[in-house]
Amino acid sequence: MDARLTQAEAAYFTSVGASPARDRAVAQRLAAGKAYEASLLHGAIRGLARLGNALFGWVERxxxxxxxxxxxxxxxxxxxxxxxxxxxxxxxxxxxxxxxRPDRIGAQQSA
Structure with missing residues (x-):
């Protein structure tokens, strides 16, 4: 058994160097996650508002x-x-x- 690591094996243990493309991808993924959470919250709030309107809006109507x-x-x-x-x-x-109902279709009613 050889105790030395090959370059391919060493790549698994070392962190990937920072690159602008990778940083942009990570930033986009984090922004997408935040936008998704915000849309879920907005949807839940809208759903509760619609439920409240259905339950209590009849008074105003x-x-x-x-x-x-x-x-x-x-x-x-x-x-x-x-x-x-x-x-x-x-x-x-x-x-x-x-x-x-009229007696027949197209029948005119006398006034």
Missing amino acids: ARVKAQLDSLTDRDLADIGLTRNDIGRVIGTTDVAVPTR
Whole structure:
């Protein structure tokens, strides 16, 4: 057995010399890790905010809906809305369901 190390074997035990390319790669990897952690935190905060809005935002939406429902059609027109827009403004999809179907498709209803 030879106690001397070859150059290839010695390369495993010595640290790699610093080079600008290696330093840039390490810096980019660290920056990417920090950006990933920040995006996870931002996503968690947004998720909690959406959950809070879903649980407690209904109070604000109900207040706004009541205020808009109390306005006349002319007042709504002054602010650029119609009665059908109220659901869209408060974030719900209140679609008016027709109460009566026409007798046949394309039939005109008499007024």
